[in-house]
Amino acid sequence: MNGIVYFEEHIGYMHISEENGFITRLGFGKGEYDGIFRTSSKTLSRACEQLDEYFDGQRKKFDLPLKISDSEFKMRVWGELCKIEYSKTVSYKYIAQKTGNPKACRAVGSAVHLNPIAIIIPCHRVIGSDGGLVGFAGGIEIKKYLLDLEKKYEFT
Numbered sequence: 001m002n003g004i005v006y007f008e009e010h011i012g013y014m015h016i017s018e019e020n021g022f023i024t025r026l027g028f029g030k031g032e033y034d035g036i037f038r039t040s041s042k043t044l045s046r047a048c049e050q051l052d053e054y055f056d057g058q059r060k061k062f063d064l065p066l067k068i069s070d071s072e073f074k075m076r077v078w079g080e081l082c083k084i085e086y087s088k089t090v091s092y093k094y095i096a097q098k099t100g101n102p103k104a105c106r107a108v109g110s111a112v113h114l115n116p117i118a119i120i121i122p123c124h125r126v127i128g129s130d131g132g133l134v135g136f137a138g139g140i141e142i143k144k145y146l147l148d149l150e151k152k153y154e155f156t
Helices: 042-055 072-081 092-098 105-113 140-152
Strands: 002-009 012-019 022-028
Touching: 002 042, 012 042, 022 042, 072 092, 072 105, 092 105
Parallel strands: none
Antiparallel strands: 002 012, 012 022
């Protein structure tokens, strides 16, 4: 089964896609939203439930079946993103080092930006080496909101 659900959260419109029981995309904005919220799969319902829990500060790790496919490098980068703990941040340089390509900061930045499953694969936790909030597909305001949200609930 393939499906998509559109919803509005504290940060605006978002959409989640599913194929054959796996989450394949979580993006920001209305996308192809046509005014109809469609969800009939257990996977999409679980994803929405877990996102609600995340935004309420009750969930710090997602437990969803994900399916993404891309270059070996991007897959390594996204794998490293999944290891970043809730409310913690790391630099693009750190991710480059973890992938075995210490000079590939720009390539890491590109891979982070192209992360197809935002929030669940926590690309918002990657910041500049100077601590600055740089680059985020959903926009810097959403990145700041997510980081502030996690700091707020860090010890609950």
